Amino acid sequence: MLPPTLSAPLPPCASIDANTPDGYLDNARAGTPAVGAHTSVQIAAANLLARTNGASQPSMASLVGHGTMGLIATGGGQSPHTSSQYIGLDNQNVWTPLFQPLSGRISGLYLYGSNVGASAGGAQLLYALARVVNAPVWGPTGLIYCNAHGDFMLETGSLWQLATPAMLPAPISPPSLLPSSLAASLPSGQAGGRVGACAAFGSGGVPLPRKSALALASQVRWDQRFHPPGEPAAVVTGRLRVSFGGTAMRSFTILGDALVRDDADPTRVYPVALGFRAIALGR
Numbered sequence: 001m002l003p004p005t006l007s008a009p010l011p012p013c014a015s016i017d018a019n020t021p022d023g024y025l026d027n028a029r030a031g032t033p034a035v036g037a038h039t040s041v042q043i044a045a046a047n048l049l050a051r052t053n054g055a056s057q058p059s060m061a062s063l064v065g066h067g068t069m070g071l072i073a074t075g076g077g078q079s080p081h082t083s084s085q086y087i088g089l090d091n092q093n094v095w096t097p098l099f100q101p102l103s104g105r106i107s108g109l110y111l112y113g114s115n116v117g118a119s120a121g122g123a124q125l126l127y128a129l130a131r132v133v134n135a136p137v138w139g140p141t142g143l144i145y146c147n148a149h150g151d152f153m154l155e156t157g158s159l160w161q162l163a164t165p166a167m168l169p170a171p172i173s174p175p176s177l178l179p180s181s182l183a184a185s186l187p188s189g190q191a192g193g194r195v196g197a198c199a200a201f202g203s204g205g206v207p208l209p210r211k212s213a214l215a216l217a218s219q220v221r222w223d224q225r226f227h228p229p230g231e232p233a234a235v236v237t238g239r240l241r242v243s244f245g246g247t248a249m250r251s252f253t254i255l256g257d258a259l260v261r262d263d264a265d266p267t268r269v270y271p272v273a274l275g276f277r278a279i280a281l282g283r
Contacts, residue, residue: 003160004062004110004138008032008150013106014062015047019077023231024146028064028112031150039075040084045098049105058107058135063087066235067113068256069174070121072139078236078255079203087111089125096132103134111139112152114234114256117161118142118174126163136164141172143258145230153229174258174277195222197243203236212279217242219276220260226269232259238280254280 005011008031017025018037029037036047048061065073066080075085083091102109109129111117117126117139130137142158154160157175200213208216217240234256241249251263252270257277262268 002060002108004112006152006154008152010035010062010064011060013048013051013059014064015044017065017073017075017077019075022077024066024233025064025077027146027148027150027231028152029150030148031146041074041087041095042084042098044074045095045102049101052102052105055105058105060108060110061102061106062110062112064112064233066233067111067116067139067144068235068237069115069118070125071235072111072113072116073235078234080235087125087129089121089128092128095129099129099132103132106133106135108136108138109133111137112144112146112233114140114143114232115174115258116140117163118172120171122161123163123169123171126161127168130163131165134165136162138162142175143228143256144233145228146233147230151230194245195242196246197249199241199249201239203238205239208238213240215279216240216254216276219273219279221271221273224271226259226271228259228269232256234258 010032015036015038016028018039019025038044038047044063052059066078071086071088073080073086080086083094087095116122118141122139126137126139138160140154140158141161143155145153159172161169161172163169195217198213198217200208200216202208232255236253237257238254240252243249253261253263255261257280260270
């Protein structure tokens with residue numbers, strides 16, 4: 001069983017989320033233009049199935065989309081809106097009948113989405129999908145990026161989790177760009193200021209308690225701007241609004257519970273500590 005391909009182009013049995021403009025997806029299509037484009041689970045499965053027609057032996061298949069632990073989007077880019085636009089544990093009734101025809105037609109399935117295979121949820125999703133397609137399924141345990149040439153890169157410390165139809169793998173925790181043990185010793189301000197006011201919103205735009213917002217902001221390394229090697233493949237999991245030292249409120253997008261991006265300047269990306277994930281999940 002070969003590990004997933006990271007260099008463009010991907011093998012021909014592949015389908016990429018059609019959402020645009022989208023930095024990650026646009027880059028992926030630039031590197032692998034001659035593959036299917038999907039806006040839903042149904043189209044994604046149909047694209048892969050069409051690529052297997054007439055093949056003398058099972059093909060390796062690939063799906064490219066934004067992701068988070070135990071979920072890969074199949075439409076809507078970073079913000080899938082309905083159960084028909086992602087593959088997850090809570091909508092198996094949607095994607096199971098659509099992917100069952102791939103059984104015996106593919107030799108494996110690669111999921112190019114950030115954190116898709118991470119933790120218990122990721123391991124369970126890969127296993128459920130492997131049983132449906134009757135083939136091994138891989139998903140990264142950390143962030144995955146795609147550069148302008150269409151080449152993919154995993155963040156440092158990230159692995160490819162693997163499930164087979166006969167094996168539910170042991171969970172692998174996502175790596176952290178910033179150890180939680182360092183968070184308390186880091187300044188909470190930016191450019192010499194400190195977090196003064198803060199508000200946070202979940203992925204559906206629901207406001208979070210002020211205490212949770214301040215806790216999330218305290219887990220962000222505001223003094224360490226991060227330079228991703230490419231566009232990240234993470235779904236939007238929430239938003240932050242922060243005021244530093246009495247300045248006007250600024251808006252930030254939370255990407256997969258791992259990065260925070262400045263909405264006014266998308267090149268400004270900041271890492272978060274491990275405690276950020278626990279707060280975001282309400283633990």
